[in-house]
Amino acid sequence: MLDDFMTRAFIAGLGLALVSAPLGCFVVWRRMAYFGDATAHAAMLGVALSLAVQTDVIYGALIFAIIMAWATTQLSGRNYAMDTLLGVFAHSFLAVGLVIVSFLSGVRIDLMAYLFGDILAVSVSDLGIIWAGTLIVLGLIAWRWRPLFLSTLNEELSYASGYNPKREQLFLTIALGITVAVSIKVVGVLLITAMLIIPAAAARNLARDPELMVFAAGLVSCISVIAGLRSSYIFDTPPGPTIVCVALFIFIVLNLFKTFKRLLH
Amino acid sequence: MKLEAFVTLAQARHSTDMSLITIEGLTVTYGSVTALKNVSLDVNAGEIVTIVGPNGSGKTSLLKAIIGAVTPLEGSVRIKQGLKIGYVPQRLNLDPTLPISVGKFMRLTNKINKRLCAIALQQAGVTKLAEKQMSQLSGGQLQRVLLARALLGNPEILVLDEATQGLDQPGSADFYRQIEKVRKETGCAVLMISHDLHVVMSTSDRVICLNGHICCSGAPETVVATPEYQELFGTETNGALALYRHSHDHKHDHSSSENTETVN
Structure with missing residues (x-):
């Protein structure tokens, strides 16, 4: 069954869809969109170094995504704002990564595959890594759900209830690093944030409850992956960007529906 | 606590x-x-x-x-x-994209039933808000809901x-x-x-x-x-x-x- 590249693409895509839903909701609620983007950019340096030492890019990406996320959390608010630090690190990590790749003679590297993903080239061992990452992140968020949610609402309230919000932030940071690392092969460095944010933003219109919103975001992601892969096959378009386009389409339809409903009342 | x-x-x-x-x-x-x-x-x-x-x-x-x-x-x-300790924070970081009802918010920190929730809301001077979305509350209502949450657990x-x-x-x-x-x-x-x-x-x-x-x-x-x-x-x-x-x-x-x- 796993011999078919389309089947592998579907399984990889659904893994990403499930992991991005709860994390995407937190990214949207905590206004961390730029943070996700920066983590993904920084992962490119990890990709480059992995290629240099000839190991799986997922490990380098994971390490750099977590270093980036951790460093900005630690350094922000001292001399520079979080925004500035993210801008400095994210884009310079990306640039350094690209420069390093250019030095790697001998191997011809398809950079596009890392910037925009190459879901059709996912191997069986990639599937294992993607689903292991997905299950770890889902488990982490399910375990920390209440304290994470509480610290999103108010840090002091979280302290007063016996949870350290800085620790919760670290959990979220690690989850984000893992997600970025496992999604590089699926949608690529540049489109990861889209998969985090668009389904969550679309789901907002469907839910009156945080858990329901996560569930709805998961549904939107899964539909985007399935419909996106099908369309990319039919129209011969790049799969990663096509998946994001479908998610955007759902976002627009749901918002139009909401506006229309409001006008009727 | x-x-x-x-x-x-x-x-x-x-x-x-x-x-x-x-x-x-x-x-x-x-x-x-x-x-x-x-x-x-x-x-x-x-x-x-x-x-x-x-x-x-x-x-x-x-x-x-x-x-x-x-x-x-x-x-x-x-x-x-x-x-x-019943802690009443200054405000919440309620992003408009965060859907949560008053009742659900109250139950976040204390495992309580609807009746206790209603009593606390009444003590804080806001009844009938339990089903409302937090993002729809006025400033004064929100402060009272925060107070009500703090009052849970006596x-x-x-x-x-x-x-x-x-x-x-x-x-x-x-x-x-x-x-x-x-x-x-x-x-x-x-x-x-x-x-x-x-x-x-x-x-x-x-x-x-x-x-x-x-x-x-x-x-x-x-x-x-x-x-x-x-x-x-x-x-x-x-x-x-x-x-x-x-x-x-x-x-x-x-x-x-x-x-x-x-x-x-």
Whole structure:
């Protein structure tokens, strides 16, 4: 069954869809969109170094995504704002990564595959890594759900209830690093944030409850992956960007529906 | 509330008095900035204590030390064993994309049934809100819901952080009347932080004037008459119950706090 590249693409895509839903909701609620983007950019340096030492890019990406996320959390608010630090690190990590790749003679590297993903080239061992990452992140968020949610609402309230919000932030940071690392092969460095944010933003219109919103975001992601892969096959378009386009389409339809409903009342 | 974790070694000394919270020689610093210097303070069962001070006077640091959000450089914060604290935050970071009903929010920190939830909402003066979305509440309603949440689990002390910021004058006055009513009904102590002196003063048993250190403390009338208080807040507040907020000039706060030894 796993011999078919389309089947592998579907399984990889659904893994990403499930992991991005709860994390995407937190990214949207905590206004961390730029943070996700920066983590993904920084992962490119990890990709480059992995290629240099000839190991799986997922490990380098994971390490750099977590270093980036951790460093900005630690350094922000001292001399520079979080925004500035993210801008400095994210884009310079990306640039350094690209420069390093250019030095790697001998191997011809398809950079596009890392910037925009190459879901059709996912191997069986990639599937294992993607689903292991997905299950770890889902488990982490399910375990920390209440304290994470509480610290999103108010840090002091979280302290007063016996949870350290800085620790919760670290959990979220690690989850984000893992997600970025496992999604590089699926949608690529540049489109990861889209998969985090668009389904969550679309789901907002469907839910009156945080858990329901996560569930709805998961549904939107899964539909985007399935419909996106099908369309990319039919129209011969790049799969990663096509998946994001479908998610955007759902976002627009749901918002139009909401506006229309409001006008009727 | 799991505050035991923050109780210091000083706990070993058996406290025989009635204090719920005992702060001794508390010093808090952020890098090279000293926010609090040698602050000592007791809060006893059933009393309303108000901490006032200009912006940057260490009010929030003091509160954070009590809930364990900052680690003191020196001194200790002792919390009575098993003390139930009801914490009322200043505001929530409610992104418009975050859907949550009032009832659900109330159940986040305490596992309670709908009836207890309704009772707490009623105590806080807001009934029939349980099904509403948090993002649809007005400022005053939100403050009351935060108060209602804090009242769950029958706290022995309510701790409020600038709870009326963002409310207008009548709104704040209403909110403080509600606090007083709650205190009367439940007998819990109240520790609140405010720079909103006008209404606070009249409801407090004790006022503590903070500016990095404790400048003066005592009954509201006593504190207003002290030279330290007048230096900090200006003499225009001589009649403590005058409409203070409108005549208050924040620039004045900073210039007067620069004259004192500790600046945050």
